[in-house]
Amino acid sequence: MDGEEIAGLLQAHSERVITSGKRQIYISRANVWTTALRQFKRPWFAENCDMLYVTFASDEQGGEEDAADLGGPRREFFRLLVKAIFQDSGAFEGTPTGCTPRLNILHLQNGEYRTIGRMMSTIIVQGGEPPAFLSPHVVDYIVSGDILQVDVTPDNIGDPELRQNLVKVQHATTQEDLEDAVSCCDSWRFQVEGLPLVVTMTNRDVFVKNAALYHALLHRQSCLDQLANGLSYYGVLSLLRENPSLRVLLELPEEDKDLTADFVAGVLKPSYSVLGSNRRPREELTVVKFWEFLQCVENKELRGTFGDRTLTEDEEAFLKTLSPSHILAFATGSSKVPAIGFHPSPKLTFVHDEHKHLPVAHTCVNELQLFVNAATAADDDEFNYYLLVALMNGSVFSTI
Template identity: 80%
Template sequence: MLSKEEIAGLLQAHSERVMTLGTRQIYISRANVWTTALRVFKRPSFAESCDKLYVTFASDEHDAVEDAADLGGPRREFFRLLVKAIFQDSGAFEGTPNGCTPRLNMLHLQNGVYRTIGRMMSTIIVQGGEPPAFLSPSVVDYIVSGDILQAHVTPDDIGDPDLRENLNKVQHATLQDDLDKAVSCCDSWRYQVEGLPLTVTMANRDVFVKNAVLYHTVLQRQSCLDQLIDGLSHYGVLALLRENHSLRVLLDIPGEDKGQEADFVAGILKPSYSVLGSNRRAKEELMVVKFREFLQCVQNKELRDTYGDRTLTDDEEAFLKTLSPGHILAFATGEQQSPSHWFSSNS
């Protein structure tokens, strides 16, 4: 496994190789991120461009555009909102205990939406956005290997709760009678899947479960996955992933949310001090100390205590309960987690 710094270096070098010097302006509605982004990314001409995006957010209330120049912040904010839209608003994915997996949507398949989503993910990764790391590891196995048999699956990769529960019962049965009862719950579909054991015993139940999960999570959605993979070839991201399997962390759902840690956020938002001995240095160091204390209060849900007896509105109380260090990072950079490669003066 590569370190975060090594991964960042690989992405930075790849970005410099594949991106062109021009910019491409796009207009996005915050209220309709998925719809407005889809209109941009699905254009055939978009796949031919390797320019850096220049994002302008439209104001739906005033039928105008915001004045903020895109020096990196609006683009990163757009990428963060786009990742959320892909997995929550597009209708192309469903959640499982192990992460997101493509939902079989025939209309999306016919319109090439999964391919477009792959282009979105490639653009986010190459242009320094917050990685779209929400996919189930079994899905990423197939993406990086291109081989269905290389996908390591478990019942928790299945989105349908009833199907997942039935296969978990099969997998964890300790007696043959219990196994027979669990298998009978699968009778509505198991005879339609060629190659599954017709008679399931304690000796072959693991084969039954593995192949059944493989059928429901990969084989049934292979056309969706292949479109997604085709889209990931944009910017050469697919080839990069297959050459360096450590980069799969850009797609794998993480084990823990590092973006919510105060120390992590403080490490990203490093201060730029005045020279030692200057009149401003002492004040700057004090400000950094206060900022670190503020982040710790946010992380430990102690921020309310700093207000003493001050009366807060219900909305203010609710805000303090949900505020996290990740929100502070998003306010400062447009992203709630570490970007795919480090911030730079021109990113």
């Protein structure tokens, strides 16, 4: 399936499984994992299929942010939740091919892998960025349900030393080298029933394959089963097994490219005044400046546009991390196009006001609002600086 077919399939599935009510959920941006876990573990929450209605607690202001969730806060929450699942939950570890569950007895006893599966299902069905960070062997097991159908290699193992030792066994060219490599595995290999006790050049590949299967899958199969069980929420597991090409929603892509400036410019369509209006030329100039800003961000040239302007330490640091995906996230709450697509389509709009300068994002309607006036139209760095400040303070300049 191509992206359009996947979006259509998910849209139809979402309409079938999401019920008509809403579920209020309160989230702290400073503690996304902790606050999300508290909500998703509640039994009534897990049994409910209503659309999430997200309210962020503003740590800076000591209260709730004044933003109703018509889609933007929910997309932002999903983006932050995907990051929290794989970085903050303690439930996953990295491998050269993607993330795999880390065996954690306490997580298992508390059903946290199941809860994470429910989170992933919710993200997929309710229009978030796909949680596509899992190693292919994990997705193989989820989609097939059969551990013997999964092709596992040492690269699917998280422990670097264990992985390196198996690679040495795999690439040994003489019996002496093989024996030396196998001796590095003595601390665990005799505890794994079924592995060859004496490893030779003849059975070496069987040893490596089965040892990798044990460490990458069998050793943590209970975690994987809980995760798959959680993915049955909203019928996502059945959907994956009926349409294996949907594995792209979970699997780390071989080459995860950042969004380009041209792509973001194409997504954010200008909503101009009518042709012939005296406002139209200034709006077109603003769009050109916006496109130039995107190109400078992509090419890491933005700092040079500020000339002798003195930037704060925070602004200098932010410049180094800024990418075109930040601009999309500012406008929509999502740094990637959700698998289900954007609804409504993102756009640039213009406000002709001489007294306002900092761009504003209306994430619920996927709209980036640019102010058109003498300051933003001037042939200097003011437009770029206003946009930089707005991006740095996204929670302040993103509204309903």
